Amino acid sequence: QLQLQESGPGLVKPSETLSLTCTVSGDSISSTNYYWGWIRQPPGKGLEWIGSIYYSGSTYYNPSLKSRVTISVDTSKNQFSLKLSSVTAADTAVYYCARILAVNFDPWGQGTLVTVSS
Amino acid sequence: QSALTQPASMSGSPGQSITISCTGTSSDVGGYNYVSWYQQHPGKAPKLMIYDVTNRPSGVSDRFSGSKSGNTASLTISGLQAEDEADYYCSSYTSTSTLGVVFGGGTKLTVL
Numbered sequence: 001q002l003q004l005q006e007s008g009p010g011l012v013k014p015s016e017t018l019s020l021t022c023t024v025s026g027d028s029i030s031s032t033n034y035y036w037g038w039i040r041q042p043p044g045k046g047l048e049w050i051g052s053i054y055y056s057g058s059t060y061y062n063p064s065l066k067s068r069v070t071i072s073v074d075t076s077k078n079q080f081s082l083k084l085s086s087v088t089a090a091d092t093a094v095y096y097c098a099r100i101l102a103v104n105f106d107p108w109g110q111g112t113l114v115t116v117s118s
Numbered sequence: 119q120s121a122l123t124q125p126a127s128m129s130g131s132p133g134q135s136i137t138i139s140c141t142g143t144s145s146d147v148g149g150y151n152y153v154s155w156y157q158q159h160p161g162k163a164p165k166l167m168i169y170d171v172t173n174r175p176s177g178v179s180d181r182f183s184g185s186k187s188g189n190t191a192s193l194t195i196s197g198l199q200a201e202d203e204a205d206y207y208c209s210s211y212t213s214t215s216t217l218g219v220v221f222g223g224g225t226k227l228t229v230l
Contacts, residue, residue: 035217046121046207046221046222046223046224047156047164047207047209047221047224048221049209049218049219049220049221052217052219060215060216060217060218061215062215062218063214063215063218096163096164101169102152102169102170102211103152103154103209103210103211103217103219104154104166104169104170105154105156105164105166105209105219106165106166106169106175107163107165107166108163108164108165109163110163111163
């Protein structure tokens with residue numbers, strides 16, 4: 001059964017870089033059928049697509065975040081990662097990783113709360 | 119890319135049917151048959167309920183159905199049950215960016 005698990009620091013200081021990793025188990029991240037992506041949800045608010053990556057390394061980003069986002073993939077570890085630079089309090093959110101078929105996110109990881117605070 | 123428009127809240131009684139709307143533009147909902155719906159219970163990750171406007175993933179109850187007309191997509195839940203109380207989000211492919219996805223603001227469904 002496919003499972004995704006986010007990991008990384010739960011607290012990041014303003015202006016620093018947020019770094020998260022998603023570990024995939026139960027399927028190969030090198031599957032040609034799927035993309036892999038990140039979505040975030042500020043506390044009490046809605047969902048926002050951050051970006052997606054193919055196993056080959058091709059990336060696709062939300063234009064509103066593109067200047068600060070880097071998504072990468074490590075096929076040897078069956079992981080993909082998110083880096084978001086120059087964070088502010090507005091980046092405080094639960095960050096989810098998910099498998100993507102076309103533009104459908106399924107399944108999702110359990111999510112990890114990242115708080116931006118000094 | 120602007121968020122899709124959903125009603126903030128809706129309610130219904132057990133056994134009733136409700137329809138949640140999701141309004142976009144010709145660059146997203148109206149232009150492509152790539153609308154999805156997600157159910158999210160408090161403290162949990164979203165779950166895919168409908169994809170490509172009308173399709174249900176394996177294991178999703180047939181009480182959930184999707185449709186689209188013009189720039190507005192809809193999720194209908196028939197025979198409401200207490201377990202359906204959750205937040206519901208629509209999403210769509212958007213042509214404003216390659217493989218771009220835009221979400222709705224979410225609808226909180228209360229089962230009375």
